[in-house]
Amino acid sequence: MESSCSTFNDIDNEHPKSIIHIDIDCFYAQVEMVRSPELCTVPLGIQQKNIVVTSNYEARNYGIQKCMLVTEALKLCPNLKLVNGEDLHDYRAASNKIFAILQSWKCPVEKLGMDENFIDVTNLVQERLKSTDVNNITLSGHLYEEPSMECCGCHNRLKIASQIASEVRKKVFDELGFTICAGIAHNKLLAKLICPLHKPNDQTTIFPQHAVNFMATLQSVRSIPTIGSKTTETLISQKVLSVSDLQQVSVEVLKKHFSSDMAVRLKKLSIGEDNTPVKQTGKPQSIGLEDSFKTVSVKSEVEEKFEALLQRLLVLVREDGRIPVSLRVTLRKKDAKRLSSHRESRQCQISPSLFTIASGTLTVTASGQQKLMTIIMRLFNKLIDLNKPFHLTLVGLAFTKFQERMTGRSSIVNYLMNDISVQSVLNLQNDGDTSVSSMDYSAASPSSSTTTDLSDAEVEPSPKKPKKVNWIAKRRCLSKEDIASPSKLKVGELRLNSKELEKVSELRLNSRDRSLTPRASPAKECLSDASDTMNDVAEGGNCDDCPSYVDKEVFNALPDEMQQELKTMWKNPSSSGMPVQRSSPRTNKAKPNTILKYFVPHK
DNA sequence: TAGAGCGAG
């Protein structure tokens, strides 16, 4: 059942979007080959523990496969050159560099792990279409299948998208030396699934009309993203094994085992339909760590574990720069029945005043750390009855909310309290043509004067208001430093044992030290009290017009217009969304946000 | 809002 297409050629059509999926070839191996070009000509394997996690194509000729035992791999290829890949630092750095390049097309980019990205080039395609002869558009790279009929105009759009994909691949190769694959389609699902059809260093486009047939070529339902192990199990229990099976089974049957929404979703996926948006990747919504072990049954031991976790976690939070306002404690009890991940957790709000911002650096006082430990153990007590014996196999700690999702203006205040961010903004202004100005969404975003209310209400964006949702998505972007500095890493990509973690932490600290302007001269320019809480400083600003937490040099470097606005804001904090009290309810009225032209908040 | 479950890499 091929989807019927209209012959309309306007924007309001059936397949309006153009999505590129980017996949870096044998990522770890390429990082090593780029670093040491002599490795390019030999079979290379990346080793973690005693397995080869990936290999270059030279090695694959010998039959080396992902996650093969080292012994086995060496049998197949005695000459296999092995490089230890347990320290992910350089891989993360490379991943971030690539991400930065992808941002230069000024389209939403969503990072998926270290070696995959989605780019929504819909708007860019639309732009290019205006200055293109629609009768003479060529496709770049492979096409899954020649079209047998006209469609809504998506063929031309996807052809242009394929050209963009070529540009992307060329630029990444020219600047960093990485070869990558791309899949081009009108949605994320198809773009991702079509991507590996021609590997390595190549690209494939699929037109919507071939979606159903293409999906039917997939062996297992498991190959569809969002269908994981559990869903596969359930489907198999209904004799649905292949994607083709899923295409044929009735929604009614599916509804017996899945929610109505999920049932419909599964059916759509099976025929290649997917309307999930590409979400601009930004800072994580939670920062956490966990530690597993054989067993811990003593309270004091638990306390030590949490203490250690907290220390590491505070490093990460400091690097992130945002002030956490919620803390979660997780644990896993030793369960006779199943070792599997039966976690339990408790969380609570924490006072932002536990954290201090001094000279742009987030810190926690000793007493603040003690208070945090008290909170942690209180949450722990909610999970465990200390009067009874207990056996734990895992403890975890995570900050799950951050103080920053405030009004447009107050988010600017956050910028000024974090010199890394301010620098990134200044960079933006100084070299406007920079290739990594990820925050310029002028073409895609609604005119700023129409979107004034950036109040708390948007923390939970209403899916019914696409405009607002767009805005949220666009506000979630990385600053230049986020991308360039290896110290700003997505915690989710951290997968090291504790020793490695310590090493990385050191690296992060070092690189941060380098990236910050002064070494350590706290409170020189202003009479700021290091123990000021954010609330305190917000009310007690001095230093002429700018409060103590603002670097005066930075302030002076800002455009006059913005200086004026900020001064007004500081004089009248209560009406301007200053971070006086984060408990202030949703009283924010719409207000001018011209200042947002200069800042794009982290989140 | 908190907590659990699922999915991804």
Place this chain on the structure above:
DNA sequence: AACACTCGCTCTA
């Protein structure tokens, strides 16, 4: 190959 770790999304009470 299975497991460990971290993060995001969604559903439910």
